Amino acid sequence: MALLPILEFPDPRLRTKAVPVDPARVTEPAFQTLLDDMFETMYEAPGIGLAASQVDVHQRFMVIDISEEKNDPRVFINPEIVDRAGDQVYQEGCLSVPGIYADVTRSNEITVRFVDRRGQAQELRADGLLAVCIQHEMDHLDGKLFVDYLSPLKREMVRKKLAKQRRQAAA
Ligand code: QAP
Ligand code: CO
Numbered sequence: 685m686a687l688l689p690i691l692e693f694p695d696p697r698l699r700t701k702a703v704p705v706d707p708a709r710v711t712e713p714a715f716q717t718l719l720d721d722m723f724e725t726m727y728e729a730p731g732i733g734l735a736a737s738q739v740d741v742h743q744r745f746m747v748i749d750i751s752e753e754k755n756d757p758r759v760f761i762n763p764e765i766v767d768r769a770g771d772q773v774y775q776e777g778c779l780s781v782p783g784i785y786a787d788v789t790r791s792n793e794i795t796v797r798f799v800d801r802r803g804q805a806q807e808l809r810a811d812g813l814l815a816v817c818i819q820h821e822m823d824h825l826d827g828k829l830f831v832d833y834l835s836p837l838k839r840e841m842v843r844k845k846l847a848k849q850r851r852q853a854a855a
Contacts, residue, residue: 688725688739699827700742710803733817735824746821759801767795774816
């Protein structure tokens with residue numbers, strides 16, 4: 685197991701559009717180890733979701749665990765939203781944008797098709813926080829960040845705040 689470095693905004697690599705995972709590769713040891721390393725990295729942060737894009741792997745998958753007890757690990761490979769209903773507003777954060785939180789409007793209820801870590805096709809109806817988290821992580825796979833929903837001025841303020849945080853951490 686290993687902790688993976690997380691890319692941070694405004695790193696241009698976070699803008700990469702991820703390519704689909706070959707489902708035949710999912711059960712290979714190298715891919716399974718990568719999943720375990722992503723869970724370890726997410727739990728250590730601590731976070732509730734981590735997309736492969738955030739650890740500089742530009743393939744379409746992510747890990748999520750929204751449980752309090754950190755005992756409900758979920759893997760979504762090649763996720764696709766096939767149905768959505770309603771809207772909800774949630775104050776989001778992101779491991780790639782540390783210390784920044786902002787309200788984002790997303791679908792309240794989604795149906796997502798994906799491949800699980802055993803390589804099996806699945807369909808899941810999700811709402812509430814899980815639905816928010818799936819949509820947030822899927823945005824990463826398309827090179828999109830939650831701060832992209834803010835005005836350009838607010839996004840610029842976020843960039844400056846992160847640069848200042850980094851300067852102070854280095855000093
Ligand atoms: C995405 O985000 C998410 O700023 C996952 O200093 C967020 O795990 C989905 C984190 C909200 C739904 C709702 C953020 C940790 C973790 C920080 C995360 C920080 C330390 C964010
Ligand atoms: Co994120």
